[in-house]
Each structure stands twice: as structure tokens, then as C-alpha cells.
Amino acid sequence: MTAVLPGTVSPAAFARALAGFRAIVGSQAVLDSDEDRQTYIDPYALGDGLAHDCSAIVAPASTEEVRAIMRVANEFRVPLWPVSRGKNLGYGAASPAERGNVILDLSGMNRIIEVNEKQAHCFIEPGVSFFDLYRHLAEKKIPLWMSTPGNSWGSIIGNALDRGIGYTPYGDHCEQICGMEVVLPDGDLVRTGMGAMAGSAGWQHYKYGYGPGWDQMFFQSNLGVVTGAGLWLQPEPEMTAKVELAFPKFDDAEWAIDLLADLRRRDVIQHNIVFGSPVRSASVLSQRAEWYDGPGAIPDSACEAMIRKLGIGWWNAKVSLFGHAATVKAQVEIIRKLFEPRLGKELKFEMWEQGDPPEKSARGIPTTIGLQSVNWYGGRGGHLSFAPVMPSDGKLILDYARKIKAYYEQVGQDYYASFTIGRRHVNNVSLILYDRDDPAMVARVDKLYRHLVTEAASQGFGEYRGHISYMDLVAETFDFNDHALRRLNDKVKACLDPNNIIAPGRNGIGTRRA
Incomplete structure (x- = not known):
């Protein structure tokens, strides 16, 4: 696999740049073999990932080495794509937006x-x-x-x-x-x-x-x-409490999101709340074939089977409470009074106090279990996320969910949705799961993603975070006053980085447009 060099760099200049990098970090920290470069290709790439292949990797161990690398990169006009650890899975991982960039791998700076x-x-x-x-x-x-x-x-x-x-x-x-x-x-x-x-x-x-x-x-x-x-x-708080809420009907989204969003605004609930669909729950515990193995999108009957077997709802949310014991207990009662009459059952809270095992608490404990969802279809799985920012309005979100679910079904992809409720907004994480070895599915996924971008923008909803393959597409939707924000970003980029050295094209900034 021959390395594709940055379009503005000659082979001779590139060789001199690599020599300069080696003089700074040592030969062992400059990688340019086929095997090395392949390890940095996005493992979830739609297709072979070569559209975002790098030309080499340089791995500094200190700030001073980064500074020296930047000076060499400017001398030879070699663009760098910085990654912290390269695990931004679902958004391109370590791969650069522009093919041929040298990856600046900062994972060794781990103090x-x-x-x-x-x-x-x-x-x-x-x-x-x-x-x-x-x-x-x-x-x-x-x-x-x-x-x-x-x-x-x-x-x-x-x-x-x-x-x-x-x-x-x-x-x-x-x-x-x-x-x-x-x-x-x-x-x-x-x-x-x-x-x-x-x-x-x-x-x-x-x-x-x-x-x-x-x-x-x-x-x-x-x-x-x-x-x-x-x-x-x-x-560390004195006490935490956590509870899982299961809402049995699709239409419950309207009232449930309104209640949860109000509690979030008032800081009764102090964290981002994930409000997710059955496939979201099932995809980390099972594979699609266990529920449905036919053509097209998974039917509602299969989702109902998930609900029964897994003991979940059509929408599911985990709520946690943190603080002094008296505060947490009072907040538990608020949650009970608001949700138990509507759900028709007693809520089961798991309480934690200082000295209890950490697993019982509502603290952040690192995990990778969510990555299991990429095995949903089998094969070499992947996921792609489109997550527009929306007002925290239950009716608006329910109407939007109906429309997006129908389009998932129209193109033949399983509807996986979660609505992350923040202080004043909601992110609709429209996750798209796929088998990257299925060309027909890959084509459907691309079509679906592009439609989601267009549909959201038509309603005034913009993405908050972009995948490397769609950064320009997303940036294009921020079009007030003939894309004034993009023009501002490009002006600042040209001033600070006239050689376009750092991550050209990231989030639509400094894209090398024809």
C-alpha cells in the first residue's frame, strides 16, 4: 500500500520532513511503513478507509518536541493531524479528514x-x-x-x-x-x-x-x-441514588422528556440524561439475528419482544442523584411523586453512601461496554452518529422522532435513537449501526446520514460534533449570512496558520476547496 503524500508536498520535501521529525523524537517514534499506517485507519470506516489514509505518524513525548515538530512541518509544508489517543470511534478515530496528513500522535504524552x-x-x-x-x-x-x-x-x-x-x-x-x-x-x-x-x-x-x-x-x-x-x-458526595425509568409507549416521549427536561433545568437532576430506544439497549447485550433476521429495518414486533424479554420500555432513561444525604432523599421523593403515578409502579432506587463499594454509586466508572453495539449486524461492524441540537420540547421531539424513525425504515436501517437531555437542549443521537463489509448497507448508511443532516437543518437543528467524512457537509448547514461563521473561522485560520499545517479541513475549517 503506497503512501499518498499531502497534495502540496513533493517526495523529496516529505523525506526531508521525516528526517527532521526523526532528529527530534528518534527513529522509533516516526512510523511510515504500510503496517504502521494501516493501524491508524478508522476501524469503523465505511469501506476500506483509504480515503482518510495518513502518510506517516510522528509521536512526540513532550511539549518541546511538539514545538519542534511544528517548526519542521512549516518548513516543508507538511500538514499534521493531531490525535490525543486516536479513539474517537464513530467520528473517524485517528484518521485525518484530508488524506495524506501526518498523524501527530500525542498518546505518549500521558502524565x-x-x-x-x-x-x-x-x-x-x-x-x-x-x-x-x-x-x-x-x-x-x-x-x-x-x-x-x-x-x-x-x-x-x-x-x-x-x-x-x-x-x-x-x-x-x-x-x-x-x-x-x-x-x-x-x-x-x-x-x-x-x-x-x-x-x-x-x-x-x-x-x-x-x-x-x-x-x-x-x-x-x-x-x-x-x-x-x-x-x-x-x-465525593455523601450519598448517591440511581434509578432506571422505562416508558412503555413510543408516544410517552412527549410527556417524559418535558418532565425530565424541567428537572434538569432546575438542577434536581444534575447530569445529562440519556433517553433511549429498545435497539440501544439490546445492541450491547445481543445481536440483531436474535430478534429478527429478515430484510429491511427491524419491525416494531421485534422491538416489543426486546421490551418483554429485557424488561425495558420503548424509551429508557437512567437518572442519578448526588449530594448530601438529606438532599438526595428529598430528590428521590420528587422523582417518585412525578413518575410513579404515570408509570403505575414503585420505582426501585439503588442508594450509595460513603464507604459502600464504588460499583453501587452513580459515579463515573470507565467502561467500553457500549462498543459492543457495533456487533449488532455481525461482520466488521461500525457505527456513525448524527446528533443535532434541539430545544428540550417534548412534542417537537416526539414529532421529529416519528419522522426520523420512518426514514430509517424507508431506507432499511434499524432505528437506534437516544435523546440526551442537557440543561437547555437535547441532542438526538441518531446512531447508525452497520456491517462495513456489506456494500449495499454502506451505501444505505451514507444516504441515511446525508438525509439526516438535510432534514435536521430544514428544521433549524445543527450537528454538535462531526465525522471526518462529513465535516464539510455539516459545516455547510451553518449558513447564516452566506456562511459568515465559516468565513470567520477561515480568516482566523489563515492568520494563525498561513501554511495550513494543523488538521486542514477539521470541522470545515481550512478545507482545501477547489
């Missing part, structure tokens, strides 16, 4: 530099995984909790920078970042917020600095490489 127990924060490098930090806190018996996403295999910083979420009071991961160290496209080094002061005592205590706050510029962007960040952690 937990500081954990401040009293002030409940830490400072970590991008290679630190959710498992790493969880293990560190447990082994040191530090009474601080962290939030984890559905797939905890990846990087804490990488997940936060792509606005990933978890399901505790600290589950809006980007909001927990406080102070970043960033290498700019020219190799310069900045610290954001209070870290702009040498020897700052308040870097991880206050998110802003003096003058403009630049932190958000480095989220979902290609304007710098984050080599370290502060992260707020949750002080």
Missing part, C-alpha cells in the same frame, strides 16, 4: 502532572485516558470523582476538546477544562486564562484571564495543539 485534592482539580497531558485517571484516583485513595463517556477508551482532553459528554454533574466535559497549554501553528507556546501569568497561582481555579478568553478557540478547531489542560473534578 498526570498534578492532582489537587483540596481544590478538586488536576492537570494532565492529552495521552491520559479515562482509565488512567480513574486508576490513579483509586490507588491514591483520593476522594475525587471524574465523569466518563460511554466509551472510556479515549483521551480525557481529546474528548473534552470535541465537546464529548458524560453522565454525572461534571458530564459537560468541555466545561470542566480550566486553563490550557497550547502549541500554536508556528511553534509558539501559550497558556490560556490565568496561566498567561508566569507562576500563576490561580490557573486551575478561574477559567478566564485578563482580556479575551481564547480557550474556546481550541475546542473543535485546528488552531493549535493542546499539550496539557486543567480539569475540574467532583468532590
Whole structure:
């Protein structure tokens, strides 16, 4: 498999760039064999993944090495695609949006530099995984909790920078970042917020600095490489409670989402709430053939069988409560009074108090069990997510769910939906499961994804996070004033990164358009 070089780089210049990288990080940390490059191809790619193949990989071990790599990349005009650990599964994993980029693999930068127990924060490098930090806190018996996403295999910083979420009071991961160290496209080094002061005592205590706050510029962007960040952690609460809610009918979405969203707005429920369909539950516990092995989309009768056998509802939600014992007990009673009369049964809460086993608590515990869903169809499975942001309005969401479910069925894909309820919004995670070795299914998936983007945009709903194959498509829907936001992003990109070195095309920024 011959490497495809970046379109603007000659073979001679590329060879000199690799030599420059090797002089910085050592030969063992610059990878360019066919086998090396294949290991970085998206394991969930639609097709063979070669449309997003890289030309080489360089793996620095320090911020200073990143700075030096950036200077060499500029000298030879070699574009870099930074990844923290490369586990952004469902969004392209480690693969670059633009074929031929050199992957800047930061997974070796995996130090937990500081954990401040009293002030409940830490400072970590991008290679630190959710498992790493969880293990560190447990082994040191530090009474601080962290939030984890559905797939905890990846990087804490990488997940936060792509606005990933978890399901505790600290589950809006980007909001927990406080102070970043960033290498700019020219190799310069900045610290954001209070870290702009040498020897700052308040870097991880206050998110802003003096003058403009630049932190958000480095989220979902290609304007710098984050080599370290502060992260707020949750002080261990006195008590938690958790309960599973099962809503038996499809139409229950309207009243249930309105109730849950109101509780979220009022901070009775302090975390992002996942409100999911039967296939969402079944796909991590079983395979499709156990329920239905016929053509087309899975029928409602199969979903009803899942409901009966798994003891779930048409919609399902897990609710957790955190805080002082008296507060949690009062919140339990609020949940009971609101939901038990409508559901016609007593809710079973699992309570945890300090000293109980961690598995009983509602804390974030790293897991990869959600990845089991990719085996739904068998073969080499994968998933693709389209998750537009919507108002937290039950009727609007129910109407939208009916329409999207009908289109899944029309194209012949199984309807997998969850609605993640945030403080003022809902993300409709329209997950698309597939067998990447089935060409007809791959074609259906592409058609379905493109339709979902268009349909959501027609109702004023925009995606919050993009897959590498569809970044320009999603960016195109943000079209106010003839795409003024994209023009602004491109202007800033051209100013900071005139050679378009860092991740060209990420989220539609700096795309090499014809």
C-alpha cells in the first residue's frame, strides 16, 4: 500500500520532513511503513478507509518536541493531524479528514502532572485516558470523582476538546477544562486564562484571564495543539441514588422528556440524561439475528419482544442523584411523586453512601461496554452518529422522532435513537449501526446520514460534533449570512496558520476547496 503524500508536498520535501521529525523524537517514534499506517485507519470506516489514509505518524513525548515538530512541518509544508489517543470511534478515530496528513500522535504524552485534592482539580497531558485517571484516583485513595463517556477508551482532553459528554454533574466535559497549554501553528507556546501569568497561582481555579478568553478557540478547531489542560473534578458526595425509568409507549416521549427536561433545568437532576430506544439497549447485550433476521429495518414486533424479554420500555432513561444525604432523599421523593403515578409502579432506587463499594454509586466508572453495539449486524461492524441540537420540547421531539424513525425504515436501517437531555437542549443521537463489509448497507448508511443532516437543518437543528467524512457537509448547514461563521473561522485560520499545517479541513475549517 503506497503512501499518498499531502497534495502540496513533493517526495523529496516529505523525506526531508521525516528526517527532521526523526532528529527530534528518534527513529522509533516516526512510523511510515504500510503496517504502521494501516493501524491508524478508522476501524469503523465505511469501506476500506483509504480515503482518510495518513502518510506517516510522528509521536512526540513532550511539549518541546511538539514545538519542534511544528517548526519542521512549516518548513516543508507538511500538514499534521493531531490525535490525543486516536479513539474517537464513530467520528473517524485517528484518521485525518484530508488524506495524506501526518498523524501527530500525542498518546505518549500521558502524565498526570498534578492532582489537587483540596481544590478538586488536576492537570494532565492529552495521552491520559479515562482509565488512567480513574486508576490513579483509586490507588491514591483520593476522594475525587471524574465523569466518563460511554466509551472510556479515549483521551480525557481529546474528548473534552470535541465537546464529548458524560453522565454525572461534571458530564459537560468541555466545561470542566480550566486553563490550557497550547502549541500554536508556528511553534509558539501559550497558556490560556490565568496561566498567561508566569507562576500563576490561580490557573486551575478561574477559567478566564485578563482580556479575551481564547480557550474556546481550541475546542473543535485546528488552531493549535493542546499539550496539557486543567480539569475540574467532583468532590465525593455523601450519598448517591440511581434509578432506571422505562416508558412503555413510543408516544410517552412527549410527556417524559418535558418532565425530565424541567428537572434538569432546575438542577434536581444534575447530569445529562440519556433517553433511549429498545435497539440501544439490546445492541450491547445481543445481536440483531436474535430478534429478527429478515430484510429491511427491524419491525416494531421485534422491538416489543426486546421490551418483554429485557424488561425495558420503548424509551429508557437512567437518572442519578448526588449530594448530601438529606438532599438526595428529598430528590428521590420528587422523582417518585412525578413518575410513579404515570408509570403505575414503585420505582426501585439503588442508594450509595460513603464507604459502600464504588460499583453501587452513580459515579463515573470507565467502561467500553457500549462498543459492543457495533456487533449488532455481525461482520466488521461500525457505527456513525448524527446528533443535532434541539430545544428540550417534548412534542417537537416526539414529532421529529416519528419522522426520523420512518426514514430509517424507508431506507432499511434499524432505528437506534437516544435523546440526551442537557440543561437547555437535547441532542438526538441518531446512531447508525452497520456491517462495513456489506456494500449495499454502506451505501444505505451514507444516504441515511446525508438525509439526516438535510432534514435536521430544514428544521433549524445543527450537528454538535462531526465525522471526518462529513465535516464539510455539516459545516455547510451553518449558513447564516452566506456562511459568515465559516468565513470567520477561515480568516482566523489563515492568520494563525498561513501554511495550513494543523488538521486542514477539521470541522470545515481550512478545507482545501477547489
